[in-house]
Amino acid sequence: MSDSAKRPIIFSGIQPSGELTLGHIAGALRNWVALQRDYECYFCIVDMHAITVRQVPANLRRWTLDCAAMYLATGIQPEQATIFVQSHVPAHAELAWVLSTLTGFGEASRMTQFKEKSEQHAHNINVGLFTYPILMAADILLYQADLVPVGEDQKQHVELTRDLAQRFNNIYSPTFAVPEPYIPRYGARLMSLQDPHKKMSKSDPNRNATIFLVDDNDAIQRKIQRAVTDSGTTIEYDPENRPGISNLIEIYHLATDEPIEAIVERCREWTYSQFKAAVAEALVAYVEPVRTRFQQIRSDEASLASLLLSGAERAARVAQRTLRKVYRKIGFWSPKD
Ligand code: AQP
Numbered sequence: 001m002s003d004s005a006k007r008p009i010i011f012s013g014i015q016p017s018g019e020l021t022l023g024h025i026a027g028a029l030r031n032w033v034a035l036q037r038d039y040e041c042y043f044c045i046v047d048m049h050a051i052t053v054r055q056v057p058a059n060l061r062r063w064t065l066d067c068a069a070m071y072l073a074t075g076i077q078p079e080q081a082t083i084f085v086q087s088h089v090p091a092h093a094e095l096a097w098v099l100s101t102l103t104g105f106g107e108a109s110r111m112t113q114f115k116e117k118s119e120q121h122a123h124n125i126n127v128g129l130f131t132y133p134i135l136m137a138a139d140i141l142l143y144q145a146d147l148v149p150v151g152e153d154q155k156q157h158v159e160l161t162r163d164l165a166q167r168f169n170n171i172y173s174p175t176f177a178v179p180e181p182y183i184p185r186y187g188a189r190l191m192s193l194q195d196p197h198k199k200m201s202k203s204d205p206n207r208n209a210t211i212f213l214v215d216d217n218d219a220i221q222r223k224i225q226r227a228v229t230d231s232g233t234t235i236e237y238d239p240e241n242r243p244g245i246s247n248l249i250e251i252y253h254l255a256t257d258e259p260i261e262a263i264v265e266r267c268r269e270w271t272y273s274q275f276k277a278a279v280a281e282a283l284v285a286y287v288e289p290v291r292t293r294f295q296q297i298r299s300d301e302a303s304l305a306s307l308l309l310s311g312a313e314r315a316a317r318v319a320q321r322t323l324r325k326v327y328r329k330i331g332f333w334s335p336k337d
Contacts, residue, residue: 009177010035011145013044013086016063017053018202020070022211022287026187026254027151033075035149035182041081042143042315043071045308048086048093048135052128053121053203066294068304070213073294084311086139091319095138096131098326099164102171103134107163111156137161142319144177152188153199155181172329176322186250186260193227196243211251214291217284224248224280225273235267235275245272252279255286 012032014024032043045067050060064085071083086092108114111133118125136157140148141164148158158181165176192198194209204210208223215223229244237260239246252275253260267275297304328337 008146013046023200031149069298088312149182255282
């Protein structure tokens with residue numbers, strides 16, 4: 001393929017720090033699937049990010065394979081995308097070190113995810129949590145990504161990535177593509193079912209707050225029925241003032257593809273309990289095939305291992321090319337230059 005025929009590049013990743021949730025589909029996976037045919041895609045399982053919070057080693061290993069299987073179960077095509085584990089490609093840590101020397105302490109201190117996670121993990125506010133966005137910048141820049149499809153919470157990190165790319169390009173010479181975030185209009189921040197002011201999270205200690213993609217149909221029904229709403233009576237989309245019901249409308253939209261406006265128009269006068277029943281039914285129909293595919297794919301560990309091995313080899317070749325260029329430009333001596 002000639003250079004002019006090259007497809008633009010996507011990089012994105014998910015931490016294997018638990019079972020994946022409906023939030024991951026809404027903010028990330030469904031957009032990866034939609035974009036995969038038109039882009040050259042690198043979809044990473046970011047285990048190095050996951051250890052910024054203390055992990056049980058056996059769980060981390062299991063969730064890494066779960067994550068790969070879920071990528072496939074939600075529709076990522078291994079023929080279209082390079083799927084790999086971050087720690088299998090050492091260039092991520094190496095470029096992160098270089099970028100850390102270009103990042104201001106104050107700049108890193110402004111990252112809201114660090115502030116939030118420091119509160120959640122007050123007993124373990126480690127330096128890795130602080131430098132997390134720099135490692136994320138390295139992830140993205142190594143592959144010369146043009147687009148980074150993420151949920152709303154990651155927008156600030158992509159902005160930092162852009163600043164670092166531009167800074168490096170200005171100090172040395174053009175080296176990195178400057179990536180754009182890709183944030184969906186709806187579902188960019190699915191909220192907790194138990195506290196609609198909080199993001200739905202895989203590590204929420206309250207399992208009722210989160211729809212996991214491996215939840216069985218009964219669990220999905222139960223969680224939706226118990227979702228916290230508000231004291232209103234109509235089905236209206238107003239995330240600021242009616243976050244609970246608006247979140248359920250976004251979930252319904254995700255499960256059925258019916259436009260938000262059409263849902264509101266059709267269901268405005270329904271009771272909350274009627275609407276919750278409809279959301280639960282649609283969500284069961286949406287999640288069940290994903291769960292079934294996941295179970296099939298996850299049961300074949302040998303195939304997953306071979307997919308991740310070849311993914312890492314391919315990713316490492318591309319990443320190494322960028323890293324070599326960076327090392328040369330910053331003045332690291334090498335006998336190969
Ligand atoms: N609730 C969500 N709504 C929309 N997008 C979401 N994403 C995660 N949760 C939601 C998007 O998924 C991608 C990868 O996320 P991650 O698991 O690497 O990190 P996270 O955002 O910290 O997700 P969790 O579930 O909250 O993980 P834990 O509990 O381990 O911290 C990102 O694009 C993210 O925006």
